[in-house]
Amino acid sequence: MSDLSRFDPVWRAAEPYMRARKNDVHIPLSFDWCQRLLDGHPEADADICALAILLHDIGWYAVDQADIIEQGFRSENFLQSDVRYLHEREGVRLGTEVLHQTGWSQPVIDAVCEIIDGHDTRPDPHHLNDRIVRDADKLWRFDVPGIAIASDWFGKTPHGYAEHLQNSLDKLETDLGRMLATQTLARSRRALKLHVL
Numbered sequence: 656m657s658d659l660s661r662f663d664p665v666w667r668a669a670e671p672y673m674r675a676r677k678n679d680v681h682i683p684l685s686f687d688w689c690q691r692l693l694d695g696h697p698e699a700d701a702d703i704c705a706l707a708i709l710l711h712d713i714g715w716y717a718v719d720q721a722d723i724i725e726q727g728f729r730s731e732n733f734l735q736s737d738v739r740y741l742h743e744r745e746g747v748r749l750g751t752e753v754l755h756q757t758g759w760s761q762p763v764i765d766a767v768c769e770i771i772d773g774h775d776t777r778p779d780p781h782h783l784n785d786r787i788v789r790d791a792d793k794l795w796r797f798d799v800p801g802i803a804i805a806s807d808w809f810g811k812t813p814h815g816y817a818e819h820l821q822n823s824l825d826k827l828e829t830d831l832g833r834m835l836a837t838q839t840l841a842r843s844r845r846a847l848k849l850h851v852l
């Protein structure tokens with residue numbers, strides 16, 4: 656794995672925006688999943704993917720926390736809710752600031768922002784970098800911390816949320832992402848005793 660310390664200044668610059676909606680758990684975990692996906696996809700652009708996953712959700716910082724849960728998770732068609740579009744737009748705005756501040760080139764900023772803008776609402780991903788970021792964004796939820804946190808967001812039990820995850824395996828974009836999600840969910844089911852609970 657490459658030296659990831661080159662992203663430390665970006666983590667520092669984005670830190671103020673990491674305290675919304677458990678971003679400070681979701682983003683580091685998804686960043687690690689992104690590295691695993693990149694190990695299996697050397698043809699993807701590692702910098703673009705890493706920066707996009709690091710910054711994709713910082714726009715939640717600009718959204719009222721109660722609205723995030725009510726509209727962003729529990730409303731009908733929540734993936735197309737106003738707050739979803741708002742967090743993408745704000746993510747592009749804040750992400751651009753952070754990347755300028757930390758010295759990344761304009762072509763990198765453009766490529767990262769293209770992925771951030773529409774990462775939840777765009778029906779079809781544009782290319783491999785986009786697909787890797789999407790899978791990294793989802794994979795953390797299959798592990799125990801993701802089930803613990805996201806089941807609360809959706810108002811479900813861990814068991815109910817694991818069923819939802821099982822039914823969403825076909826939404827993973829890459830074969831590697833689907834394999835990792837399947838293995839991780841099986842491990843989480845055992846750890847959380849979901850055959851009884």
Ligand SMILES: [Fe+2]
Nearest residue numbers: 711712774775
């Ligand atoms: Fe998002």
Ligand SMILES: [Fe+2]
Nearest residue numbers: 681711712792
């Ligand atoms: Fe996310």
